[in-house]
Structure formats: C-alpha cells, structure tokens
Amino acid sequence: MQNKKLKKLITIFFVLIIFSSCSRDYIVPDPPAAPPSPTENKISFELQILPIFDEKCVSCHGPGQTPPDLSNDHAYQALTTMPGMVDTITPGNSTLYKKMASGGSMAQYCTKANADSVYKWIRQGARHN
Numbered sequence: 835m836q837n838k839k840l841k842k843l844i845t846i847f848f849v850l851i852i853f854s855s856c857s858r859d860y861i862v863p864d865p866p867a868a869p870p871s872p873t874e875n876k877i878s879f880e881l882q883i884l885p886i887f888d889e890k891c892v893s894c895h896g897p898g899q900t901p902p903d904l905s906n907d908h909a910y911q912a913l914t915t916m917p918g919m920v921d922t923i924t925p926g927n928s929t930l931y932k933k934m935a936s937g938g939s940m941a942q943y944c945t946k947a948n949a950d951s952v953y954k955w956i957r958q959g960a961r962h963n
Contacts, residue, residue: 866923870958877955878963884909886951890943910962925956 877883887895887904895904902912902919913919913930921928934949955961 883955886948920960922960925953928956
C-alpha cells in the first residue's frame, strides 16, 4: 500500500516539475500611436504630401514604374491599398514611413522633414484631404 502511495507521489512530483519548467515567449506588439493632439498642425495630402512625391519620388515611382505609383492621380489609392504601406494604428510600422525615414538608397531623395510630414499625415488618419 505504501509503495502505491510513494509511486503516486513521485509521479505527481515529476508532473509538477515538468509543467513548472515550461515557459512561453510572448511577442509584445508596439503600442498604438497616441492620437494627434488638437494643437498638432493638420497635414494635407493634397497640399503637403503630394508635392513631396512629385518632387522626390515620381521619377522612379510613376505610372508603369516601380510600385507604388506615386503620381498625383494614383498615389492615394496605391498607398492605401498596398498591404502595410500605411498603418494608421501604428504609424511607425508603415512601410512608406520606414522607407523614407531609414534613408538607405532613398537618403539622397528624402529629407527627415519629408519623412516627418508623412508620419504626421499617417498618424492623423492618412486622409485624402
């Protein structure tokens, strides 16, 4: 009888050890961006973002060239329909912003001020205004 109790205790002990040694890795997502403050200047897609594309981007990202098409007639739809290009929940994860802010091969074309304007536009909801 004692032998059965001992075996049962040993089994419970090993089960507890096995389950207590399990660990889980959790991926913590980036927190959503804070909503824009009421005093933050509103960014106009038509007046502030499209001119950046016209001056700096359309020569390579125009009709029939490397996507996205950033020409005046197609830019908004191209940016808002390409997956991941514009992320209004976490603007810093937007491919458009990351490409502009990282420099790399685009450093000669994109200034920090341009990237900041695009970030603000995305943060404000990426409206077609």
